[in-house]
Structure formats: structure tokens, C-alpha cells
Amino acid sequence: KAGVTQTPRYLIKTRGQQVTLSCSPISGHRSVSWYQQTPGQGLQFLFEYFSETQRNKGNFPGRFSGRQFSNSRSEMNVSTLELGDSALYLCASSLRTGDNEKLFFGSGTQLSVL
Amino acid sequence: DQQVKQNSPSLSVQEGRISILNCDYTNSMFDYFLWYKKYPAEGPTFLISISSIKDKNEDGRFTVFLNKSAKHLSLHIVPSQPGDSAVYFCAASARNSGNTPLVFGKGTRLSVIA
Secondary structure (H helix, E strand, O other), X not given: XXXXXXXXXXXXXXXXXXXXXXXEOOOOOOEEEEEEEEXXXXXXXXXXXXXXXXXXXXXXXXXXXXXXXXXXXXXXXXXXXXXXXXXXXXXXXXXXXXXXXXXXEOOOEEEEEO | OXXXXXXXXXXXXXXXXXXXXXXXEOOOOOOEEEEEEEOOOOOOEEEEEEEOOOOEEEEXXXXXXXXXXXXXXXXXXXXXXXXXXXXXXXXXXXXXXXXXXXXXXXXXXXXXXX
């Protein structure tokens, strides 16, 4: 069974640009969550989608947005990039919403903003 | 304000000895706690969890202890092996408060020296 797949693996952007990251969950998983990992803040929750609906949202500005498609694949978008957005963005999937014990993470997308 | 705190950024232990990783939390609503392990270039993987109705949970070499009155939990690894070298994240959720996302600590980097 394939794991959680995130693309691209690495990304370099400049301030002011926008970026779209993609996540394909494990087959059959309907919940997708996104986390930002930085050395100073650890893993911080961005949002969770279940059946194409946003179920939870973390404390991030509106420049961070996401969506989920009918096949459970998810994308997150960051507009007007800032230097502080440089981070590892992790996607995690689970069978059900709130199934925290069985979160499966992808390897992440490393975003560098110059 | 960090609701889940891992005050030791790093820990070095000799192979065969015990590793003790600590975690403190501030939110009294948290009732479910998890440990995740992360190797470089990979996503975090679930290691062990404990519900607030218990004070200890054991799985092979890994044991998690919970002290609710002190709002403190710890992960014990005995005996430590070089393959345990990774970053360990403590996480918490408030299951009885509905569908709340995991709140992670900043992580502790464990180095097991052969």
C-alpha cells in the first residue's frame, strides 16, 4: 500500500510569489491534515480536510489556504510568500476525521523563500 | 503560547542505557497523548500513545508515563539502540472536546551513541 505522497519534495521561491503544494493520501483515507514544521516552532497545525470540507483550521493568516478534491487528494496554497514561510510542510492522512492515533505523514515539501 | 513543551532540544545516551524524554503540557482539556518519531528526510511516524485514564502504557522497549497532576509525561526507551536516534515529538489532543487537532511540542533530538 503506497504511503502519503507529497510533491514537490523541494521548492525555492522568492518573496511575494505564491506556491501550491500537493498531497496524495493513503488509498481509502478521507482525512488530510497539513502541518508546518520550523526549527523554532516545531509542528504547527494548519488545517484539516475531510470529504472536501475544512474541519479545522489553525492559527495562520489567510494567505494560507487549502482544498480537498473528491478523490481525497489535497492541495495547500500560500500566497504573497514571506521569508518566514520557509519551512517543511507536512501532510498527514487518516481514515477518519479526528483519528489522531493513526495519522500517517508524508515526507514533506521543503519550501525555501528567498 | 506553547501548550505542549519539550524543554530539552537534545539528548545523548549510550547504547544499552535508558533514554528518558520529557514533555509538559498546560491545557487541562488534553486527555490523549502521543509520541511520534521522525528520521531526517522522512515524515513523523506514530510510536506510542496514552489516554488520560491511564498512568502508564508499554509497548516493547517503549513506555510512556503520565502524571496528570503535574501535567507531565515521559517516554522511556530501554535499552536504547543506535536506530533510536531521531527527533521525538510529544503531541496532545482533547478528544472529549470534539474533533480537535493534535498539538505538538518542538521535539527532542535523541542521539544514541554506540
